[in-house]
Amino acid sequence: MTADRPPVEIKICGLTDVEAVDAAVAAGADWLGAVFFPPSPRSVDAAWAAEMFDALPDDVGTVGLFVDPDDAVLDAVLNHVRLDLIQLHGRETPARVDSIRLDFGRPVMKAVGVAGTMDLDTAMLYADHADRLLLDAKPPPGADRPGGHAMPFDWSVLGEWRAPLPWMLAGGLTPDTVTEALRVTGAPGVDVSSGVERTRGVKDPLLIDRFCAAVRAAEGR
Numbered sequence: 593m594t595a596d597r598p599p600v601e602i603k604i605c606g607l608t609d610v611e612a613v614d615a616a617v618a619a620g621a622d623w624l625g626a627v628f629f630p631p632s633p634r635s636v637d638a639a640w641a642a643e644m645f646d647a648l649p650d651d652v653g654t655v656g657l658f659v660d661p662d663d664a665v666l667d668a669v670l671n672h673v674r675l676d677l678i679q680l681h682g683r684e685t686p687a688r689v690d691s692i693r694l695d696f697g698r699p700v701m702k703a704v705g706v707a708g709t710m711d712l713d714t715a716m717l718y719a720d721h722a723d724r725l726l727l728d729a730k731p732p733p734g735a736d737r738p739g740g741h742a743m744p745f746d747w748s749v750l751g752e753w754r755a756p757l758p759w760m761l762a763g764g765l766t767p768d769t770v771t772e773a774l775r776v777t778g779a780p781g782v783d784v785s786s787g788v789e790r791t792r793g794v795k796d797p798l799l800i801d802r803f804c805a806a807v808r809a810a811e812g813r
């Protein structure tokens with residue numbers, strides 16, 4: 593990988609405390625994510641997300657992660673928190689993505705679970721609807737949430753896939769695996785949550801720093 597490509601975008605998701613937010617900004621993360629999905633161990637409420645995000649520099653993007661949200665949930669959060677991007681991590685249809693973009697005036701990143709090439713066909717259904725795609729592992733059977741399980745998918749599935757939209761790779765990335773993930777997939781962005789935690793739901797500033805440094809080293813920066 594050479595430095596003549598745009599820098600790989602780094603998203604640190606599932607932030608729940610200011611120390612980790614500060615660590616992510618200091619490490620050069622491009623996007624910081626908060627989870628608004630109560631079953632998640634990383635879920636936060638709008639008031640706390642505002643505490644974490646509202647004073648961030650303008651060049652750091654903020655992402656709200658939702659799972660099949662209704663309009664009332666989106667309204668309540670988006671009226672309180674500076675969120676630059678909505679991540680939809682549930683079973684939202686292309687039409688629902690359209691209506692959320694229109695009604696809430698934010699770009700949308702649609703997460704798609706990937707286990708095989710058929711899932712890439714599913715991702716293509718969002719080409720004219722979402723602003724970005726997030727390719728994640730599928731959750732294990734019986735899981736109470738559709739992501740954040742520290743599980744990678746088989747990156748080789750992506751093969752010569754040409755994404756119709758800007759996209760990020762997610763699912764079980766860590767400071768130790770992200771170099772290989774970038775080599776295999778050529779992803780223009782990476783998203784991590786579990787892999788920079790010291791215990792489930794608690795981010796580790798040192799792991800955040802190591803993750804971002806590994807990405808920059810992998811791309812020769």
Ligand SMILES: O=C(O)c1ccccc1N[C@@H]1O[C@H](COP(=O)(O)O)[C@@H](O)[C@H]1O
Nearest residue numbers: 605632739740741742763764784785786
């Ligand atoms: O983190 C969660 O608890 C979560 C809940 C519901 C939907 C998605 C969730 N996490 C997102 O999943 C990907 C991959 O996470 P990981 O690195 O494997 O832990 C990422 O976007 C998380 O924010």
